[in-house]
Amino acid sequence: MTRGIADAHTQQHASSGRRGGRTRRPRDARVVTPRAGPCVGDRRRVFEVEVDRLMDRLYGTALRLARNRADAEDVVADALAKAWAGFDALQDLQSFEKWIFRILVNTFISEQRRRRARPVEERIDGDEELDRFSLFETVHQPFLLWWSNPEQQLLDRLLREDIEQALEALPEEFRVVVIMVEVSGFSYAEAAATLEIPIGTVRSRLSRGRAALQRALWQQASHLGIAVADARGVVR
Amino acid sequence: MSEHISCEDVIERLLEFLDQELDAGAQRAIAQHMEACRACFSRAEFERRLRTRVAETGEVSAPESLRRRVRAIIERY
Numbered sequence: 001m002t003r004g005i006a007d008a009h010t011q012q013h014a015s016s017g018r019r020g021g022r023t024r025r026p027r028d029a030r031v032v033t034p035r036a037g038p039c040v041g042d043r044r045r046v047f048e049v050e051v052d053r054l055m056d057r058l059y060g061t062a063l064r065l066a067r068n069r070a071d072a073e074d075v076v077a078d079a080l081a082k083a084w085a086g087f088d089a090l091q092d093l094q095s096f097e098k099w100i101f102r103i104l105v106n107t108f109i110s111e112q113r114r115r116r117a118r119p120v121e122e123r124i125d126g127d128e129e130l131d132r133f134s135l136f137e138t139v140h141q142p143f144l145l146w147w148s149n150p151e152q153q154l155l156d157r158l159l160r161e162d163i164e165q166a167l168e169a170l171p172e173e174f175r176v177v178v179i180m181v182e183v184s185g186f187s188y189a190e191a192a193a194t195l196e197i198p199i200g201t202v203r204s205r206l207s208r209g210r211a212a213l214q215r216a217l218w219q220q221a222s223h224l225g226i227a228v229a230d231a232r233g234v235v236r
Numbered sequence: 237m238s239e240h241i242s243c244e245d246v247i248e249r250l251l252e253f254l255d256q257e258l259d260a261g262a263q264r265a266i267a268q269h270m271e272a273c274r275a276c277f278s279r280a281e282f283e284r285r286l287r288t289r290v291a292e293t294g295e296v297s298a299p300e301s302l303r304r305r306v307r308a309i310i311e312r313y
Contacts, residue, residue, distance in 0.1 A: 056298050060295055073302045085313075135282075136279050160293060187255075210251065
């Protein structure tokens with residue numbers, strides 16, 4: 001992030017002028033207010049460089065959150081419209097990355113709330129055993145330690161698609177926290193601040209979400225027949 | 237001076253250790269435990285690899301249509 005901002009600063013006065021044109025989606029315009037001032041061009045260049053650098057990760061996070069490409073594009077576009085509208089208020093450019101990911105997650109959550117007349121509770125029932133499920137403990141065979149490694153073989157055999165499906169199957173309140181921490185690199189405190197929940201709740205959701213994710217992966221692996229160990233403990 | 241911790245303690249705090257969410261003393265104690273305990277080390281390696289696989293699901297190329305849309309938003313104002 002630092003490098004990107006520094007590069008942008010060295011290119012001051014290199015910004016493009018206003019070229020007009022309108023996007024096809026009126027809601028992009030809804031959240032943006034006109035900007036003015038002598039440094040608009042420089043700020044615009046900084047914003048463009050940073051957004052360009054982060055675009056794939058922003059879209060990747062949005063895709064995991066929204067679970068489909070069209071909604072993910074809307075989330076990114078809306079979030080960046082909000083970010084651009086509020087960019088002047090960002091004092092510390094070093095925090096740009098965290099700032100914009102926070103806006104992305106909040107945009108997704110706001111949109112989910114807007115879509116629901118009544119929030120859908122899709123909690124995993126409190127089952128301590130399920131909440132502590134560990135893929136490692138399920139697969140690991142310590143007596144085979146030196147000549148076989150079933151848990152690593154299982155990971156090798158899981159496709160990216162399998163992991164995406166397991167993530168998508170998580171209840172939203174768990175999925176959001178798991179994606180924030182594991183995909184987007186939020187700290188627990190940052191996730192708590194963004195979601196406006198206590199840090200203990202982040203810990204709890206993360207722990208239960210990870211257990212549910214591992215359980216889903218185990219179920220998928222069992223279903224696909226890639227998690228069955230033979231008599232020698234080799235995963236077939 | 238680092239605290240002595242058991243394998244059970246390590247497993248209990250492993251995910252927070254991997255997230256680097258523990259205080260410096262606890263991070264150090266678990267790291268030292270890992271150096272001497274193959275079972276905990278193996279489990280930590282498994283969890284690291286799994287979270288790498290999960291993180292990789294966020295590595296997606298944004299479509300050009302989205303980049304154009306965002307450029308239009310920025311250029312309009």
